[in-house]
Every structure is written in structure tokens, then in C-alpha cells.
Amino acid sequence: AQKVTQAQTEISVVEKEDVTLDCVYETRDTTYYLFWYKQPPSGELVFLIRRNSFDEQNEISGRYSWNFQKSTSSFNFTITASQVVDSAVYFCALKLRGAQKLVFGQGTRLTINP
Amino acid sequence: NAGVTQTPKFQVLKTGQSMTLQCAQDMNHEYMSWYRQDPGMGLRLIHYSVGAGITDQGEVPNGYNVSRSTTEDFPLRLLSAAPSQTSVYFCASSSLTGNSNQPQHFGDGTRLSIL
Numbered sequence: 001a002q003k004v005t006q007a008q009t010e011i012s013v014v015e016k017e018d019v020t021l022d023c024v025y026e027t028r029d030t031t032y033y034l035f036w037y038k039q040p041p042s043g044e045l046v047f048l049i050r051r052n053s054f055d056e057q058n059e060i061s062g063r064y065s066w067n068f069q070k071s072t073s074s075f076n077f078t079i080t081a082s083q084v085v086d087s088a089v090y091f092c093a094l095k096l097r098g099a100q101k102l103v104f105g106q107g108t109r110l111t112i113n114p
Numbered sequence: 115n116a117g118v119t120q121t122p123k124f125q126v127l128k129t130g131q132s133m134t135l136q137c138a139q140d141m142n143h144e145y146m147s148w149y150r151q152d153p154g155m156g157l158r159l160i161h162y163s164v165g166a167g168i169t170d171q172g173e174v175p176n177g178y179n180v181s182r183s184t185t186e187d188f189p190l191r192l193l194s195a196a197p198s199q200t201s202v203y204f205c206a207s208s209s210l211t212g213n214s215n216q217p218q219h220f221g222d223g224t225r226l227s228i229l
Binding site: 004009033035037043044045047050052091095097100101102104105106107 | 145147149154155156157158159162164172202204206208210215217218219220221222223225
């Protein structure tokens with residue numbers, strides 16, 4: 001069975017600090033896809049990034065970066081120089097090749113204090 | 115571009131009442147799905163569809179029905195609402211091209227309270 005664990009339920013930091021959100025996944029499949037979604041206080045779910053299991057390159061997009069390590073089954077998300085607008089619930093999700101079902105982690109509530 | 119549209123945004127029901135949550139997408143996506151979001155549990159899949167006329171159960175299907183008569187619409191029906199169905203419901207859609215790596219696009223959610 002597939003499983004995604006986001007062990008950090010809530011994180012609170014002061015603006016401009018760097019923060020890393022952890023995501024650990026479980027699957028026996030060799031081909032799979034990992035996603036991060038952001039849910040701001042307004043409630044909608046916003047797609048942030050997709051990573052294929054065969055591509056272990058890290059990715060950087062502005063202040064956001066993602067570290068994918070198959071050896072530890074982790075797909076962590078780092079926000080550099082955090083801003084108040086980054087406050088949201090962040091979800092990590094897993095999808096297997098050939099399937100459409102997304103398996104979500106429990107989410108991490110991130111609060112950036114001014 | 116509207117994307118995925120859910121109606122209503124909020125609804126309060128009494129136990130035993132029935133209602134339909136509407137979901138429509140204008141991206142010609144084959145795949146559509148319904149999730150419920152509960153505190154501390156992430157999003158859990160209720161039902162999904164890979165095309166018109168095809169539906170299947172997800173992780174928590176009990177108490178819900180779906181149908182897919184068109185590519186665009188995927189309504190979720192609660193036949194006899196129960197307090198345990200109080201939740202936020204999200205509809206999502208995605209293209210089936212590629213190797214399942216297409217991201218799902220979500221609607222804004224429906225916040226449902228059952229009294």
C-alpha cells in the first residue's frame with residue numbers, strides 16, 4: 001500500500017527565516033510521481049510541483065526548492081527567506097504510474113509571523 | 115479560464131436530508147474525482163471517474179453516489195446526510211495523457227455541515 005507521511009503537523013517561524021517541510025513516502029512501485037500542493041487560508045488547493053521517480057534532480061523556483069532523495073524516500077520542500085504570504089497548509093502527495101489516485105499526506109500548517 | 119468550478123461553496127443540511135454537490139470543468143479532462151478533507155487526515159478519495167459513463171470507488175465511498183454523464187460534469191450525491199459527512203469537499207480533474215504524471219486541478223471546495 002502507498003502512504004505519505006508529513007510528520008510536522010504545524011510549524012511557526014518568523015519572517016525571513018528558512019523553513020523545510022518534510023515528506024516521507026512509502027511505495028513498492030519503481031515508477032511514481034510526487035506532488036506538492038499549497039492550501040492558503042482562502043481554502044483552494046494550488047499545485048506547486050511534480051517530480052518523477054526517475055528524476056532525482058533537485059529543483060529551485062525562486063524562494064522554493066525541493067530535495068528528492070529516493071534512498072530515504074523523501075521529497076522535502078524548503079522555503080528560503082519566508083514571507084507572511086507563505087502561510088498555508090502544504091500537502092505532499094504520491095501517485096503511481098498507471099493510476100490516477102493521489103495519496104495525500106496529512107498536511108503541514110505553516111505560519112510565518114511578521 | 116474557469117478551470118474546476120464547484121457549487122455551492124457552503125451548505126448546511128439536517129441529518130437525513132439529501133443534496134448534490136456540483137462539479138464542472140472546462141479543460142476537457144478525462145479524469146475527475148471527489149475528495150473530502152478532514153482535520154489531521156489530509157484529503158481522502160471518495161469516488162473517481164476516468165471518462166463519461168465510468169465511475170469507481172475510492173477510499174471512503176460509503177454514503178456517496180456519483181455519475182458521469184458528460185466529460186464536463188461530475189456531481190456528488192449525498193442520499194441521506196449524516197453528521198460524519200461534515201467536511202470540506204474538493205473536486206479535481208486531470209488529463210490522462212502521459213504516464214499518470216499530470217497534476218490534478220482542484221476546485222475551491224464546498225464546506226458542508228450536517229446538523
